[in-house]
Amino acid sequence: MKADSRSADEGLALDVLIVGAGPAGLTAGMYLARYRRRVRIVHDGSSRALWVPRSRNIPGFPEGIAGPDLIARMSDHAVRYGAEIVESRVEEIACGQNDEGFSTRLADGATIDARGLILATGVDTNLAELDSGDHNVAVRNGVLRYCPICDGFEHSDERIAVLGSDLHGAAEAMFLRQYSRDVTLIPKWQVALTDRQRGELAASGVDVLEGRVLRLDATEATMFVTIEGEAEPRRFDTLYPAFGSTPRSELAAMLGPLIDPKGCIPFGAFSDGLLPGVYAAGDVIEGLDQISVAIGQGAMAATRLHNWLREQDGHVMADQK
Structure with missing residues (x-):
């Protein structure tokens, strides 16, 4: 499919970059791909869901599902609709030139530019x-x-x-x-x-x-x-x-004073956003660390960001704004 059939924007190669491939990031990627957005998911392979032996409180899986199996299913779901998934580590993130979009640098030195950003970076369990x-x-x-x-x-x-x-x-x-x-x-x-x-x-x-x-x-x-x-x-x-966990919020901190003293991203980041064009979802934000919650937040962040991009492109009725 040609890129110009998926977005009115002719500049940056991606509409959205998602950092993190846990339940939140993969849900957001699937939704955005179905919104016909050019979306790439970059992750470092350390989603906490991967070491869940079996979760029995995810709706629709009464017998439970192993974390790696869930992530594999969700990854396949996102890719089927056109999302791209790349394993790497995002080392740096900043606003783009003239405040247009966002620029990221990966561990191998490669750079990725995107119009919008979703941070689904999760936490590290102590x-x-x-x-x-x-x-x-x-x-x-x-x-x-x-x-x-x-x-x-x-x-x-x-x-x-x-x-x-x-x-x-x-x-x-x-x-x-x-x-x-x-x-x-x-x-x-x-x-x-x-x-x-x-x-x-x-x-x-x-x-x-x-x-x-x-x-x-x-x-x-x-x-x-x-x-x-x-x-x-x-x-x-x-x-x-009961040692708690450490939010992986370093990338959010690079964009400004967006985190609280404990390193958490504010709860409303999946619905209200952090900055124009920047949303977050999943365990990295303050609130209940659950797979089902992360899935819902991923869907909300993706939809809010999609609508924000539509506004930038003039694809929203004036009375809706």
Whole structure:
């Protein structure tokens, strides 16, 4: 298909560059391709969805679907409609000459110019370090988990441990209490909770251990936690490290003061945008980190950006603006 049949713009080679090929970026790419936009998705192969062993809370997959299978399906879906997917790393991004579009530089030195931009760069999960047992195998076996919303249901009535010393860990332990009567909050170093917070946990039936964790040992079906001062390791069916995650928002920061002190992109970035022609979607923005949420935000960001491009090209009724 000729390029000029897909956009009125005769300048930049791409209508939209999407950074990130997780659920948000791939959804946005599929939508934009179906809007007959010239779209390229650039990713570095590190989508967090790729190491999800099986997700059972994505609508339409009651038996669950493995993260790599979902990403493969979504990639194929986007490519079928004309999206281009390239594996590389975007190192730098800036507004184009005369503030026309955006220019990016890849790790190999290549550059990409586009009229619009969607950042779907995701987050890096802060991982636990095991003293024995393979981390990825432990995740696959379900003895090590990172998302109570995603898979707390699968651990109903099990012995659950939450590793985390602060309010974030306490909140996660209380959330998991909905699934099991046997939930224990374990500090990595020392408990950093107020007396009131301890009282809330006790009232909810969450046990709080005081000793420092010395070892984490994963077997096929069990996580053993060795606590300072205790003769024998404690045995749990699954362990949730409550260490949080780090937003991959460096590219947004290159465009201006668009992120909050914690590095998150504001929640409205998928609907209201960050700058003219710039949107974001998925886990990198503030809010609920879920695949279904990222899919919805990707669709919204793609549609808002498509309509913004239509305005630039004079393809919108004046009374609609």
